[in-house]
Amino acid sequence: MNLESFLLLSLVLFSLGLFAVLAHRNLIAVLIGVELMMNAASLNLMAFNRFSVTDPVTGQVFVLIIIGLAAAEVAIFLSIILNLYRTRRTIDAEQLTELKG
């Protein structure tokens, strides 16, 4: 497989993640869409790292940083979801409208 096919795969994955974020009402499903988009970005970086970079360390470090940041993001997101569920008894994104103008 060449660089373009990897880019196409990550493009499809990113679009799927975007659709999940926009279409789902359950906040956990929205989080899963965000994870799909982050993985598409990681795959992109690894493909460029393999095919068009002379020093292959850079992309690998980049992807490791992305994985670490995703772990932090998921921890915060899940604690917010748990707190929401305890105080509002719902994790439906369309019922959380206190800040709606």
Place this chain on the structure above:
Amino acid sequence: MELGVQYLFVALVLVGGGMAALSRHVLYNIVGLGISLFGMAGLFLQLGSPFVAAMQLLIYLGGITVAIVFAMMLSIAMTLDPPTRTPVKTGFAAVAALTFGVGLHGLIGTASFAAAPPAPTDAWAVAHIGSALLERYNLVFETLSVVLLLAIIGAILIARPDRRGDAA
């Protein structure tokens, strides 16, 4: 043989991603995410980096997916009725995602990427990643550790049930 394995991993990524994005049930979404992450780790292996593939399996598949399952069980999202989707919202989401995908596909078609000479095989060794993390990317490494610490403390503070001294 090599190509067959790659196509197998690509199929895993696509099937898992489709399950994660399109299914109505949260548990199926999580299982799809796990399948997709597994296929992605295989692709990282095929792209020449066993270390990143192992980290993907350990942290993403073993940590993040399990954490999402825990949150789902604690918030009883499974037993709730799956929220009914409005077709208008689904339609707009599909149009937005398709527009984005087609536009970016056009951009990729116009771009030309210079191919680099293949790096020597010992440049992919794990020792290089370790020394790069502690020498050239030292600041990024330390910043990431501070971010993780802050995320742990913040998650505990947000999710703690009883907050004494809280006016609300």
